[in-house]
Amino acid sequence: MRTLIKGGTIVNADATTSADVLVDGERIALIGSDLDVEADRTIDASGKWVIPGAIDVHTHMELPFGGTFAKDTFETGTRAAAFGGTTTIIDFAVQAKGQSLREGLDAWHAKAEGKACVDYGFHMIMSDVTDDTLAEMDTLVDEGVTDFKLFTAYPGVFYSDDGAIFRAMQQTARNGGLILMHAENGMAIDVVAAQNVDAGNTDPYYHGTSRSPVMEGEATNRVIRLAQVAGVPVYIVHLSAIDALNEVRRARDEGLPAYAETCPQYLFLTLEDMGNGFEGAKFVCSPPLRPAEHAGELWKGLAKDDLQVVSTDHCPFDFHGQKELGKGDFRKVPNGLPGVEDRVNLLHSGGVVDGYLTPNRWVEVISAAPARMFGLEGRKGVVGIGADADLVVYDPTAKHTISAKSHHMDVDYSCYEGREVTGRADIVLSRGKVIVDGDEWLGAAGDGRFLKRAPTGDLLSRT
Ligand code: DUC
Ligand code: ZN
Ligand code: ZN
Numbered sequence: 413m414r415t416l417i418k419g420g421t422i423v424n425a426d427a428t429t430s431a432d433v434l435v436d437g438e439r440i441a442l443i444g445s446d447l448d449v450e451a452d453r454t455i456d457a458s459g460k461w462v463i464p465g466a467i468d469v470h471t472h473m474e475l476p477f478g479g480t481f482a483k484d485t486f487e488t489g490t491r492a493a494a495f496g497g498t499t500t501i502i503d504f505a506v507q508a509k510g511q512s513l514r515e516g517l518d519a520w521h522a523k524a525e526g527k528a529c530v531d532y533g534f535h536m537i538m539s540d541v542t543d544d545t546l547a548e549m550d551t552l553v554d555e556g557v558t559d560f561k562l563f564t565a566y567p568g569v570f571y572s573d574d575g576a577i578f579r580a581m582q583q584t585a586r587n588g589g590l591i592l593m594h595a596e597n598g599m600a601i602d603v604v605a606a607q608n609v610d611a612g613n614t615d616p617y618y619h620g621t622s623r624s625p626v627m628e629g630e631a632t633n634r635v636i637r638l639a640q641v642a643g644v645p646v647y648i649v650h651l652s653a654i655d656a657l658n659e660v661r662r663a664r665d666e667g668l669p670a671y672a673e674t675c676p677q678y679l680f681l682t683l684e685d686m687g688n689g690f691e692g693a694k695f696v697c698s699p700p701l702r703p704a705e706h707a708g709e710l711w712k713g714l715a716k717d718d719l720q721v722v723s724t725d726h727c728p729f730d731f732h733g734q735k736e737l738g739k740g741d742f743r744k745v746p747n748g749l750p751g752v753e754d755r756v757n758l759l760h761s762g763g764v765v766d767g768y769l770t771p772n773r774w775v776e777v778i779s780a781a782p783a784r785m786f787g788l789e790g791r792k793g794v795v796g797i798g799a800d801a802d803l804v805v806y807d808p809t810a811k812h813t814i815s816a817k818s819h820h821m822d823v824d825y826s827c828y829e830g831r832e833v834t835g836r837a838d839i840v841l842s843r844g845k846v847i848v849d850g851d852e853w854l855g856a857a858g859d860g861r862f863l864k865r866a867p868t869g870d871l872l873s874r875t
Contacts, residue, residue: 413437413452413844420457420805422795423771424464425780433462435801438843443797453846455839457805463775464795465499465530465802465840466756467782470649470673470723473503474523478746480734482727484822486527487857489726489752492820494530494848494855496753497837499802500792500863502533502782504561509539509569513548517557521862528860530842531802533786535559535592539569541576549580550587556864558787559590561649564631565598565698574638581642588867590785591639592647595631595656596623596699605743616692619742620683620700628699629655636663636670645669645872647785650725652678652699654709661718669873671785673721674710676758677701677749681827693735694825696745697725711768714777720785722759722777726752728823750823754814756804758828760835764808771808785872787865801844810836 415435422429422443434442434449442449473489475482484492486503493501505520507513513536520534534557538545541562549560562577563570572580577593584591605622608614613621632648636659639646651657651672663670677697682704686692695701713719727748729735738745756778763769769777783793791800814828840848847855 414450415841415844416447416449416451416454417457417462417803417805418454420460420462423461423775424795425772425776428772433795433803435803435841435844438801440795440797440799440801443795455805460838461771461806461808462795463804463806464779464793465804465842466497466778467500467788467792468493468498468723468726468752468755469502469721469782469786470675470725471501471503471752472725472727472748475504475506475727475748477727477748478737478744480729480737480746482748483730483734484726484728486524486532487529488822490529490532490860491853491855492753494840494842495820495837497756497804497806497840498752499530499840499842500532500788501530501752502535502786504537505534505557506537507539507545511540513538513545513552517552524862526858529847529855529857530860531863532860533863533865535561537561537570538572538580541572541580546579546583549583549589553587553589553867558865558867559592560584561592561594563594563598564635565594565596565601567598567602571598574634577635578638578642581639581644584869585642585644588869590647590869590872591644592649593635594650595628595635595648597627597631600627609741609743614741615689616696616738616742616745617686619696619745620686623698623700625653625655625702625706628653629659632656632659636660636668639670640668645671645869648672650675650699651719652702652706654706657709657713657718664718671720671872673723674714674719675723675725676751676755677827679707679710680758680762682707690739693738693745694731695749695827696735696738696742696747697727697749698747715768715773720777720781722755723782724751724755726750728821730824732824749827750821751827753819753821754828756837757833757835760808761833765834785868787868788863801841803841804837805839806835807838808835810834812836
């Protein structure tokens, strides 16, 4: 099957060019002006952009949390991702306490295989650092699961103490992988949260006020310094606060290999969204939404490469039946927000249209940098000859209103209900196959393949 995409403007992270793209089978075969070649299908992209399929390096399909599970499966979640222009996800496999990494990883392969509609990889969440699990880390790197997320938050669940984190970092320094850190001071946060509940402050809003941005800054500095001594690059996930951003900036100014992502919720939503009684449960995630001044600084950080990636931390729970588990005690609200479908359009609208990001920088933070930093360079994240034909014909002028009534995520609300965005994925190809054509779904569960990724620790150590 050969598909010719004609007349579009190719927007890559490093250049913008007017050229046609010929897809042959699963790959991009040719790029050039006015290509005069035979094709089975021609797509008219005039007036549109042709961008590399976006990559969301932070999703949680079916994550067990707080006695329930994130609602999207690999099928519903990757289908929604595709409608939003995302053609690759990297999801977090979970090692529960007492399990081996292998058991956690096998469970995630079972969830995804035959279900995912687009290509996917895994990171590994480590909840138990032991001699055995440290040795298993090396095997996982060989199998293309090259990154390990540890937490300074959620005592009793995902939390690791500094010694455990340091040991995992040392192991990763040796095996060439990457350490991902959820950086909030969970021990202190739990004290404040309990004090709030004891004082009768049980609404979701107090989830936000219990988790001070200072405690994110403190934990961010701590894990950067642990990584410095261990001699390993570190990537801070879902950075939400100026305090943490300043620690990343400081480390990068010192020449340390410290990297970070933020998420749309920290750019577009604020602590105020968590007010309004129990409605605020729709916005409970960790780190929490922050007062408005944080978002402005995050946009600056994105523009200046203090932050390298925007991912979603997609972790959807229905308001009815799931978020409601926390009625009367915000600590029991499952943490997480839906977003895998909205990231590309939100970032285009609030980033490119509103003037914070150039179109090239937008492609960099949603696709090219994720590919480079997570071992997919050359295959994904670029419209280039030989790369996988994961392509989006993007209409930068189309407007639509985000709503739970029309989104494809399997969740009963939207954090962005009623918000108008500019920009829309018109046609989406996954390895050469058109899977989205306007409102029509042409993909299939099971078409997505597991991506064995290359370790990037060495690359990212070169600052
Ligand atoms: N934060 C969330 O909001 N949900 C899942 C895990 C996490 O770290
Ligand atoms: Zn996290
Ligand atoms: Zn997460």
